[in-house]
Amino acid sequence: MKKYGVATAMRPYTTLRRLLVHxxxxxELAEQGELVYxxxxxxxxxxxxxxxGRLxxxxxxxxxxxxxxxxxEEYTRSG
Structure with a gap:
């Protein structure tokens, strides 16, 4: 907003940069959890x-x- 001359009073703590950039x-890929493989x-x-959800x-x-x-062995549903 500073670029356009608009003053702001608050900034959000959670930004896209904070969420995405680490x-x-x-x-390592093998040591990650919560993924699709x-x-x-x-x-x-x-x-x-x-x-x-595990490693x-x-x-x-x-x-x-x-x-x-x-x-x-073949497993069948009995019922």
Whole structure:
């Protein structure tokens, strides 16, 4: 507003710059949480797309364990 000669009495504390710019906070992708991720698929092109609130490494380790322990039984809903 100063550019246009308008005086302001208050400035907002939460600005877009404060929300979006984090100069010194570089975090490895594997150590991030609250994100959407994609794992490659063996039988089809896209693979698996998921969302997690946990760290990405924790989630992917859990998926690897599930795949290693998976057997070829089919589960059906009985009812």
């Amino acid at each position: 100069r010194n906070e570089k975090v 994609q794992t490659p698929g063996k039988d089809y092109g896209i693979g698996y797309i998921g969302q997690t 990405l490494t924790t989630r992917l380790d859990g998926q690897r364990k599930d795949v290693d322990n998976m057997n070829n």
